[in-house]
Amino acid sequence: MEVKTSSIMGFLGPFLLLVLAFYFVPVILTVILSYTSMDYKLSWDFVGFSNFEHFLTQSLTYKILLTTLIYVALTLIFNVGIAFLLALMTTYFTTHENTAMFFRAIWLLPRLTPVVVYCLLWMWIFEPTQYGLFNTILSLFGKSSSIDWFSAYPMGVIVFANGFIGASFGMVTFSSAIKSISRDYIWSAQVDGAGDWQIVRRIIVPMIKWEVMYIFIWQTLSLLNSYVYILILTDGGPLHETEVWSLYSYHKAFKYMEFGNGAALSLLLVIIGIVFTFIGWKIFGFRRMMGQEVSR
Amino acid sequence: MKVLLDNITKIFGRIIAVNNLNLEIDDGKLVVLLGPSGCGKSTTLLMIAGIYRPTEGEIWFGDKVVNDLPPRDRKIGLVFQSYALYPHMTVFENIAFPLRLKKENKEEINRKVREISEFLEINELLERKPIQLSGGQQQRVAVARALVKSPDILLLDEPLSNLDAKLRVMMRSELKKMQMRLGITTIFVTHDQSEAMTVADKIAVIKNGVLQQYSSSDELYDLPRNIFVATFIGSPPMNIIEGSIQYEGGNLFFLNPDVRFSLPKDLEFVLKQKRNTKDVLFGVRPEDVNISMKETTQDSISWIIDMVEMMGRELLVTLSRGKTILKTLIDREHSPSIGDRVNIEFSGRVFLFDKESGKNLLCEE
Numbered sequence: 001m002e003v004k005t006s007s008i009m010g011f012l013g014p015f016l017l018l019v020l021a022f023y024f025v026p027v028i029l030t031v032i033l034s035y036t037s038m039d040y041k042l043s044w045d046f047v048g049f050s051n052f053e054h055f056l057t058q059s060l061t062y063k064i065l066l067t068t069l070i071y072v073a074l075t076l077i078f079n080v081g082i083a084f085l086l087a088l089m090t091t092y093f094t095t096h097e098n099t100a101m102f103f104r105a106i107w108l109l110p111r112l113t114p115v116v117v118y119c120l121l122w123m124w125i126f127e128p129t130q131y132g133l134f135n136t137i138l139s140l141f142g143k144s145s146s147i148d149w150f151s152a153y154p155m156g157v158i159v160f161a162n163g164f165i166g167a168s169f170g171m172v173t174f175s176s177a178i179k180s181i182s183r184d185y186i187w188s189a190q191v192d193g194a195g196d197w198q199i200v201r202r203i204i205v206p207m208i209k210w211e212v213m214y215i216f217i218w219q220t221l222s223l224l225n226s227y228v229y230i231l232i233l234t235d236g237g238p239l240h241e242t243e244v245w246s247l248y249s250y251h252k253a254f255k256y257m258e259f260g261n262g263a264a265l266s267l268l269l270v271i272i273g274i275v276f277t278f279i280g281w282k283i284f285g286f287r288r289m290m291g292q293e294v295s296r
Numbered sequence: 297m298k299v300l301l302d303n304i305t306k307i308f309g310r311i312i313a314v315n316n317l318n319l320e321i322d323d324g325k326l327v328v329l330l331g332p333s334g335c336g337k338s339t340t341l342l343m344i345a346g347i348y349r350p351t352e353g354e355i356w357f358g359d360k361v362v363n364d365l366p367p368r369d370r371k372i373g374l375v376f377q378s379y380a381l382y383p384h385m386t387v388f389e390n391i392a393f394p395l396r397l398k399k400e401n402k403e404e405i406n407r408k409v410r411e412i413s414e415f416l417e418i419n420e421l422l423e424r425k426p427i428q429l430s431g432g433q434q435q436r437v438a439v440a441r442a443l444v445k446s447p448d449i450l451l452l453d454e455p456l457s458n459l460d461a462k463l464r465v466m467m468r469s470e471l472k473k474m475q476m477r478l479g480i481t482t483i484f485v486t487h488d489q490s491e492a493m494t495v496a497d498k499i500a501v502i503k504n505g506v507l508q509q510y511s512s513s514d515e516l517y518d519l520p521r522n523i524f525v526a527t528f529i530g531s532p533p534m535n536i537i538e539g540s541i542q543y544e545g546g547n548l549f550f551l552n553p554d555v556r557f558s559l560p561k562d563l564e565f566v567l568k569q570k571r572n573t574k575d576v577l578f579g580v581r582p583e584d585v586n587i588s589m590k591e592t593t594q595d596s597i598s599w600i601i602d603m604v605e606m607m608g609r610e611l612l613v614t615l616s617r618g619k620t621i622l623k624t625l626i627d628r629e630h631s632p633s634i635g636d637r638v639n640i641e642f643s644g645r646v647f648l649f650d651k652e653s654g655k656n657l658l659c660e661e
Contacts, residue, residue, distance in 0.1 A: 184380035187347050192441070193368040193397035202393075206384040 033263035040257035051264035060240065065272075068244040070155065072223045078163025079219040080212065083170025088200060090171070091178040092186075104175065110165045119232040122161040126150060150234060154241045158230045162223070170215045177208040213284040220276050224269060245269050297358050297371075297448035297481050298323045299344065304353035306339050306505075313339040315505040317353070321498075326475050326482040328492040331502035332528075337485045340502070341453050344483060346370050357448065368397075370449075373442025377454035379434045381426035387413075387437050388422040394445045412440045416474075432463050439471075443478075450475070450482040456491060468495055489529050493517070501525050518645065523654040526579055526647060532612060535585070535622050537578045538651070550578045550648070554618030563648065563658065575651040582612065584644030585624035587632065601636045615640065 037047045055061045086107065090100035110118050125133040128148035135146040149157055181204065189199050205212075227247035230236065236243035236251065243251075246269060253262025281287075299321040306314040314336040321327045329337040342348045344355060346367035354361050362370055381390050388409060395405045413419040416436045426434055435455060442450060455471065456464045472495045475482050486492055492499050493513040501508040501516065501524070509521040520526035527533045539552030541559070548559040557578070587599070599622070603614035607625070613632055615622045622640065632638065648657045 182378065182380070184376045184378050185382065187342070187345070187367075188374065188376060188380035189382075189393075190347065190367040191345055191370075191372060191374040192394040193445070195368070198397060203382065206382075209384075 030263045030266055033260055034267045036260045036263075038259040038263075042259075047260070051261055052268070054261070055264065055268065063240060064243055064245055064248050067155075067240070067242065068224065068246075068272075071159065071242070071244050072220060074155070074159045075162050075166060075223050076216070076219060078159070079166040079170055079223070080216050082163065083167040083215065084174050084212070086167060086171040087174030087178055088204070091175050092196075092200070092204065100175075104168075104171060107171060108168045111168055115228055116232060118165065119161065119229060122157070122233060126157050151238050154234050154238060158233055158242050161233055162226065162229050166219065166223075170219065173211050173215055174208060177211040178204055181207050209284065209289065213280065213286070213289070216284070217277055217280040220280060221273050224273050224276065245272070298356075299449060299481060299483070300354075300356035301340070301344075302354045302356065304340070304343065304350045304355065306336070306343060306348060307351045312505050314343070314350075317502075317505075317507050319500055319507065319510060321481060321483065323481055324479045325497040326472065326484060326495060328496040328499045329483065329485045329502060330489060330492040330499050330528075331487065331508075333487055335502045336505035337487075337502050338453055339505075341451055341483060341485050344449070345372055345374050345451055371445075371447050372449045372451055373445065373447035374451045375435075375438045375442050375453065375455045377457050379426075379438040379458070381434055381437055381441075383426055385425075386422065387418065387424050387426070387429070390426065390437060391422075391440045391444050394441065398445065408444055409440075412444045416440050416443075431459050432467060435459065435467060439474075443480075448481065450480050452482065452484045454486055455484070456486070457488070464491070471495060490531060493529070501528060503528075519656070519659060520647070521656055521659055523577060523579070523649045523656075526649070526656070530581055532582050532623055532625070534579045534581050534647070536649075537620055537622070539576065539578055540574050541576055541648070550576070552620065554620040557642075557646075559646065559648075563646075576657065577649040577651055577654075579647035579649060580622075580642055581644065582623045582625045584642055584646070585622060586641045586643050587613065587615070587624060587626060587630065587638040588641060589638060599638050599640055601632050601634050601638060604632060604634060 034051055035046055035048060037045045037051070086104075090104050094100040094103075113121075126149040127133070127135065128146060128150060129135065130139060130146045132146070132149070134149065138147065185203055185207070186199060189203050194202065225246050227244060227250055230242055230244060230247050231250070234242045236247050245265065249262050249265035249269065252258045252265060299319075301317050301319040304314055304317040304319075305312065317336075317340060319327075329340055331337050339348060343350050346362070346365055346369075350363065355363055357370065367374075381387075382393065385393065391409045391413065392405050395408060400408075409422070410419065413422060416439060418433060418436045418440060421429060421433060421437070426437065429437065435458075439455070452471070456467055459467060468491055471484075475495075484492075484495060493516075496513055498510065498512055499516055500510045503524050509516060509525045511519075516525060516529050520529060523536065527536065537550075537552065537555065539550050539555070542549050542551055548561075548564045550557045550559055599615040599617050601613055602616050602621075605612040605614075609628070610625045611628055611630070611632070613624050613626055615624060615638070624640070626632070649655060650657055
C-alpha cells in the first residue's frame with residue numbers, strides 16, 4: 001500500500017518533535033558544551049579538548065572510575081543475582097501463587113515510595129547512634145558500641161540502599177520469565193533425574209538467558225547513570241569514597257557551576273556505557289543468541 | 297514391571313480429576329489410557345510418573361508402593377506431547393542428560409547414546425539442535441531420551457498428536473514394534489480411538505475421571521459396556537436410535553414412531569431377565585448396515601438417502617426415515633444417489649442400551 005509522506009509526517013511528526021526537543025537537542029548541546037569552558041557566567045568559550053585532557057590527566061578521575069566500577073559491580077549482585085534468587089523463591093519454590101504474589105508486591109513497594117522517603121528510611125536503618133536499626137540488632141547480640149555505618153562502610157550503605165530497591169525490577173522480570181517456561185520441561189527434567197539445583201542450573205537459567213542479559217545490561221547502564229540515592233545518602237562522601245562518575249559530573253555542573261566540565265564528564269560516561277554494553281554482549285554471546293533466535 | 301493402581305483418586309481444588317481408578321497393567325504389556333480431553337488420563341499418567349501425588353489410593357510398581365518416590369527414583373521414561381526437548385542442548389546432550397545426571401562416566405554415556413540413537417535411527421542428527429529437526433525426528437529423540445536410562449516403565453503422553461496424519465500412522469506402528477522388541481511395560485495416553493486400537497494390548501477407556509471399561513481392543517469393539525464406550529470406539533461412530541422394546545407374538549421388536557426392527561432371537565434370552573426395561577437405545581455400527589433396493593416382506597422400501605460421502609474405499613451414506621437417521625458404510629459398487637429409496641438389513645451385531653444408565657443390556661453385571 002502506498003502511504004503519502006505527508007500522512008506519515010502527520011502521524012509521526014508531533015512525537016518526533018518531542019524526541020527532537022527533549023532527547024536529541026540536549027545530547028547535541030552536551031556534546032558542544034563539553035568543548036567549552038562554560039561556567040556560572042554562561043558564556044560559550046570554546047577550549048577544544050582541554051576539558052578532556054584535564055580529566056584524563058587527573059588521578060582523581062581514575063579513583064572515581066574505580067569507585068564507579070566497584071559500586072556498579074556490587075549493586076549488580078543485588079539487581080541481577082538477588083533478583084534472580086527472589087524470582088526463583090517466588091516461582092519455582094513457591095507453588096502457592098497468592099503467597100508468592102504477596103511477597104513480590106511487598107518487595108516492590110519501595111518503587112511506589114518517593115526517593116527521599118526511601119532514603120530517609122535507610123538513614124534510620126544505618127543511623128550511627130544506638131537507635132539505628134542495624135545498631136539495635138547488633139546490640140541484641142551483645143555488641144555495646146554503635147557503628148557509624150556512613151563513615152565505616154559508605155560503599156556498603158549505598159550498595160544496600162540501591163540494591164534492595166533495584167532487585168525488584170529484575171525479580172518481576174525473572175519471575176514472569178520463569179513462569180513462562182513450559183511445565184513440560186521441568187517435569188521432563190524431574191523424570192530425567194534432575195534435582196532442584198540441577199533444574200535451576202541446567203533448565204531454568206539457560207531458558208531465561210535473554211531476560212538475564214537484558215536486566216544485566218539495562219541495570220549496568222542505569223547504575224552508571226544513577227546518583228540520586230547517593231546524593232541524598234552520602235553526597236559522595238566521606239571525601240570521595242562514594243563519589244561515582246555521574247555524581248561527580250553532577251557536582252561539577254551544579255555545585256561548582258562548571259558546565260563545560262560537567263558536560264565533558266557526561267560524554268565520557270556515555271563512552272564508558274557503550275564499552276560496558278559491548279562487554280555485556282560478549283559475556284552472554286549475543287551474536288550466538290541472535291543466531292538461535294533467527295533459526296527458531 | 298507390573299503396575300497396579302489401587303483406588304486412585306486425584307482432586308484439584310473442587311475438581312475430581314480422577315475418581316477411584318483401579319487398573320492392573322501386566323509386565324511387558326502396552327496399555328492405552330483412552331478418553332476425550334479433560335477426562336483425567338494425563339493426570340493419571342502424571343501420577344504414575346510421580347509428578348502429581350494421588351489424593352487417595354496407592355500406586356504399586358511390582359511389589360512396592362511408590363506414592364512417596366520422587367519421579368527420578370521411579371525408573372521411568374516419559375515422552376510428552378510437546379516432546380519437551382531442551383532447546384539449548386543438542387540432540388546428543390538431550391539424550392545424554394539423564395545419564396549425566398546419574399553421573400555415569402563419559403565413555404559409558406557415549407556408548408549408550410550411540411546405541412539408542414542407532415536403534416531409533418537418529419544417529420545422523422546428534423549434533424543438531426531440536427529446532428533443526430522435523431516433528432518425527434523430535435519425537436524419536438524424545439523417545440531416545442526416555443529409553444536411554446533403560447527404564448522399567450515407559451510413559452507416553454499423546455506422543456503422536458503433534459505429527460501430521462501420515463507420519464502418525466507410520467510412527468504408531470513403529471512405536472508398537474519397538475515396544476514389543478524391548479518388551480517394556482508401556483502406558484500410552486491418547487484421545488484417538490483408532491490409535492489406541494492399533495497399538496494397545498489393553499485399553500482403559502476413561503470419562504470424567506471414571507474408568508468405563510478396561511479390556512482388549514476386540515472386546516471394546518464387540519462388547520462395549522456402555523453407550524459411551526460404544527460411541528467412542530469405532531469410526532464413523534455407532535448409530536444410536538431411541539425407542540422401546542416390545543414382545544409381539546413371541547417375537548422381540550424395537551420400536552419408535554419411525555421404525556420397527558425385529559431383534560435376533562439370542563437377544564431375547566438375555567433380555568428376559570430384564571423384563572422391566574422398556575425404554576432403550578438401539579445401536580448398530582455403520583459397517584453392519586447393508587442397503588438393498590429389493591422389497592422385503594416386513595418393511596416396504598422406506599429409507600431415503602440424504603447424503604453420500606466418499607470415504608475412499610467405501611461410501612458413508614446417511615439414511616432417514618421420519619426423524620430417525622441411520623448412517624451406513626457401503627461398497628462403492630452400489631453407487632447410490634441422494635433421494636433414492638432403499639431398504640436396510642443388519643449384517644452384524646446390534647446393541648441395546650438402557651436409556652437411563654446407558655449400560656449395555658447384553659452385558660452381564
